Amino acid sequence: MKPPVILARGKHTFLVEKLEGTLHTHDGIINLEELKDKNFGDEVETHLGVKYKILPYRAVDFFKHFKRSATPIMPKDIGAIIAYTGLSPDSLILDAGTGTGMIAAYMAYFNKYGEVVTVEKRKEFAKVARENFKLAGLKNIHQIVGDVLFVAEGFKREFDLIILDMKDDVKFIPKAYEILNYGGFLVVYNPYIEDTRNVYYKMIKIGFRNVESFEILKIDYEHKRVGTRPLTRVWHTGFLVIGRKI
Incomplete structure (x- = not known):
């Protein structure tokens, strides 16, 4: 999986341009390195255990x-x-x-x-x-x-x-x-x-x-x-x- 990707939870979405570093959300911190071994449709968790779905970056975004x-x-x-x-x-x-x-x-x-x-x-x-x-x-x-x-x-x-x-x-x-x-x-x-x-x-x-x-x-x-x-x-x-x- 290559960037950019979208991380989504309900109506909240984040655009990720690089699979490195961390992403700070209102639901906690996501280690973007973890995305390298995942596929679209998989989930990634914040340090608080909140899950975000991994989606491809498309025209709708x-x-x-x-x-x-x-x-x-x-x-x-x-x-x-x-x-x-x-x-x-x-x-x-x-x-x-x-x-x-x-x-x-x-x-x-x-x-x-x-x-x-x-x-x-x-x-x-x-x-x-x-x-x-x-x-x-x-x-x-x-x-x-x-x-x-x-x-x-x-x-x-x-x-x-x-x-x-x-x-x-x-x-x-x-x-x-x-x-x-x-x-x-x-x-x-x-x-x-x-x-x-x-x-x-x-x-x-x-x-x-x-x-x-x-x-x-x-x-x-x-x-x-x-x-x-x-x-x-x-x-x-x-x-x-x-x-x-x-």
Whole structure:
């Protein structure tokens, strides 16, 4: 078994990058050397006798354990992007506005025969994302540091999917239409409804079809003996606008 691995007990999980030293938890101390002789599905005990399950590091763990530099797109929105665009596992994808690298990582994970090009103009954000990609073992991501409004002028291939999570997204929509394959999709993520409205009308004006504007709400529930009630404290995360070049 090679790192990284996840140690889990109930809702509590820890990402282990090296099988050496110790891990201090609220349930006691774990000797990470013990993991070297164990397999996924085995358990390891803290010095207090509390057991943690050993799990492989997978895409489901990205959102919780990626290092953060910017507010990432939520898994519920990432799932909608995959479903509404019919992501093929051999796609060429452009992700403009890398941030933490969340959307690029998920796209690369489910696009295992394809490639993801991700562009971020802030060097400090790009550095954090690069560390996340390396830890996740994702090798089909090509990272570019720069302003996508200028970087895109050098692209020689057309993309199957373009995702924008960036400022000045409206300015890039004409270029996005130009560098998309016929039948390809553009997805724009925005936290504000005014910006979403501007994107929606710009996409229609440029020539995108089947344009949809919506948000996905995920409501968590807690179940107790006395009854069930909503647990979610944050209802809104962002709006999606999706259109197709046809």
